[in-house]
Amino acid sequence: MANGGHEGNASGSGSGEGAADFVIGIRSGDSATQKLMGHGHGHGHGYGGGLSSQGILPTHAQPGLDVLGDNEWRHTVLRLEFLLKTRWQSTITVPPPPAGDSDSTLDDIEAIRSKLSNKEELPGRYLEIQAETKSFVGIFENILHYNSHSHPLTADLVATVVTIGWDVAQFYKEKYGRVRPSVIDPTIKPLIRIPGHASYPSGHSTQAHLVADALSHLIRDFDESYDPKFKNVRKFATPLRAAAARVGENREWAGVHYASDTKAGEDLAEDIWDLVASNENFQKLIEEARREWKRTYQTQLSFLSR
Structure with a gap:
């Protein structure tokens, strides 16, 4: 999560020769490596085509986002709505993490070692890890081919849930205080x-x-509710969830998270979303955002109604 100091916002001592080569290319300004990093704009379902309408390495400090823009007040109001009115602390249950000397934790650490020694897959993961340190929302924008200009209310909803996710995750991080993998095993060399x-x-x-x-x-x-004949709509759910899973897994590849952290985050997101979707004021925003997609699939990429 990129918030204030960011959740890992600079390259650390990398593991694996391939990743190290990319680090050298990025730091030296090598144009080919910079191009692979996706610096620039564009749509696509991959990571290299530009991860956001604002660029993949934005400087804005809000968690997981590129730029909140003029509607930041709306995100703040809805954020407070969630924190103050949904009773999330009494509704959401996040179990304690496995103990540091448990078999589960030791298995997770062994899995991290294996990832960091994977010279075939690690270089490609490294590019994603670096980009996602600053922002990952653009990945989802590319899958559905939208941004804050084409679907402003959708972007509002996304920005709001990302900030709520930051707040609630931080609450439980503080509650349990689990140390990072490299604290238990100093031989782990995180990539960030x-x-x-x-x-x-x-x-x-x-x-x-x-x-x-x-x-x-x-x-x-x-x-x-609108037009089931657009069968391609359903096909987007799978890549959306696959993208979310990969963002989480990449933090394991970076050496800064256990697999049990990733799974707990996925479960927590489901609980948070259930509360968001059942809140009356969020339902208003959801309904407004849904109208944008009705227009999209009614007129495709044309703005005017037909």
């Missing part, structure tokens, strides 16, 4: 700077799954 806050649950996993939940909800409702 280790975040200063606790490990469990994973904030990236929480936020990314919340984005997938929100967008899947908008599209599913549209598909069922």
Whole structure:
């Protein structure tokens, strides 16, 4: 999660020769490596085509987002609505993480070692990890081919759930205080700077799954309630959830999260979304955002009605 100091916002001592080569290319300004990093704009379902309408390495400090823009007040109001009125602390239950010397934790650490020694897959993961340290919302924008200009209310909903995910995840991080994998095993060399806050649950996993939940909800409702003949609509749910899972997993590949952190974040996102979707004021925003998708599938990429 990128908030204030960011959850790992600088390259650390990398593991694996391939990843190290990319680090050298990025730091030296090598144009080919910069191009692979996706610096620039564009749509597409991959990571290299530009991860956001604002660029994949934005400087804005809000968690998981590129730019909140003029509607930041709305996100703040809805954020407070969630925190003050949904009784989330009495409704959501996040179990304690496995103990540091448990078989589960030791298995997770062994899995991290295996990932960091995977010279075939690690270089590609490294590019994603670096981009997602700053922002990952653009990945979802590319899957559905939208942004804050084409679907401003959808972008509002996404921005709101990302900030809520940050708040709630931080609450449980503070509650449990789980140390990072490299604290238990100093031989682990994370690919990014280790975040200063606790490990469990994973904030990236929480936020990314919340984005997938929100967008899947908008599209599913549209598909069922408006025009089922657009069969391609349903096909987007799978890549949305796959993208969320990969964002979470990439934090394991970075060496800063256990697999149990990732799973806890996914479960937490589901609980948060249930409360969001059942709140009257959020339902208003959800309904407004759904109208944007009705227009999209009515006119495709044309703005005017037919």
